[in-house]
Amino acid sequence: MLTVGVDLAAEAVRTAVAWLDWSAPGRARLVGVAAGADDGLIVEAVTGADKAGIDCPLGWPDKFVDFVTAHRAGHVEVPEGVAGRTWRRDLAWRVTDQVVYARTGLTPLSVSADRIAHATMRCAAVLAELARRGRPVDRRGDGAVVEVYPAACLKGWGLPHRGYKRAADLSELGRLVDRLLEAAPWLDLGEYDPICRASDDATDAVVSALAARASALGLVTVPEPGQAGAAGTEGWIALPTTPLDRLVAAG
Template sequence: MRTVGVDLASQPAKTAICTIEWAGGAANVEALGLGRLNGRILDDRELLAAMRLADKAAIDAPFGWPAPFIRAVASTDWPYPPGSERAQLERRTTDIVVYQRTTKLPLSVTTDRIAYCAMRCAALLTTLSAPRDGSGLAVEVYPDAALRCWLPELFVDNRQSYKTKSNLAARARREQLLHGLLSELGAGFVMSEQQRDDVTHSDDCLDALVCALLARAAALGETVAPDSPEHRDLAAIEGWIHLPRAGSIGRLLSPARGSDTAAFRGDEDSTGSLASAPSR
């Protein structure tokens, strides 16, 4: 199986990508790049080419906008009177679910600059014919929240953010998080020393690596699906952030059920376990 993780930004220079090959109980980080990959700028064409070669891709970017916001901006008359509550226009259902499960609140796609990234993502998803709920080739992820699910012991207090730029403490934090991930993954997971240095020195590279791991988790049915008809309907419109199941980081090197290209389908059987279907 090949998974691709994309830490998407509005511009290629801040976009990072990671490709991992999985086979025989082992995995190898095949490529990792920020701004460029193998000398090529990470523009939309390059990202599409990389994702089309993957069995599953994970993108750190909103896949949609809040349904009430979509209805409001499509209306000829603004449906909310002065003084009315606007929170439902700012956050998607999946944002609230992520906050409830991890205490990490995603950025608002309607009020924050991440909207620029979301517009770029929308063009990529349309070109790939990828559903917003993650049931196709691409799945929406949030690396910061995923790390809290996989490495909860490293988020028990208010520690230095790994996102801070040009900061020795932030670099040490990224090194700590990388060490935690590699310890859970085990000796079968291989990264070069240069790739480890890249992750330590760039939060974008760390996020791209986590995205590629989450793509594997989604392909194995190790991410959490919308758990109600209402959430499934909203996920098709707003997108759905696929958080990893607790402990799943240690199961990523396990062979996929059925075949090594099984992918998350987005529903659960009567026992609560995730069903799977071919990724493409």
């Protein structure tokens, strides 16, 4: 099995792709890392993988889309008896974002009200190209692509999940890589170890590829029946439900 992780930013300069090869029993080998990944490289990586994890919202909240549509037409209706902050919550956060918060205590960035929306605009173009090439994406996580959230994965696996991104001092990122390799001695970063220690984008791409493996093995959260409809349009963050070692033990 080959899994791919994509740490997707609005621009290529902050985007990284990682390839993990799981063909050796009980091992996973990092066989490629690309920084500065453009749309074409991402599409090729996804189409060549058994499963790809993308660290980016795959859609917007349904209620936000309805709100913007109503606002354009000039007939927004505000629910009576509901505080403004409560009403806006469902506009700002998707069903999956609220599930992630309930399960992990982490709050994903709002694709409606934060700069992450720029990355999702780019992601929409990537998903459209994948569909054009005959690989349509099920935003619930079935099929070729699953939405992932590296910080929540790391927290669930008992690893450092804060303080390693965009830091001038790379020591925290290095400690994260050390802890990851201690927790997963079967993971071989090979010649790409230095770039993982120098770039949090690369490390997040590796974590995304690990999460893609968990999804491929069915070791992640899936939408409940009442959440499936929203997940199909908004996207669904698949959270690993087992320790890291199950990624090789179950393969």
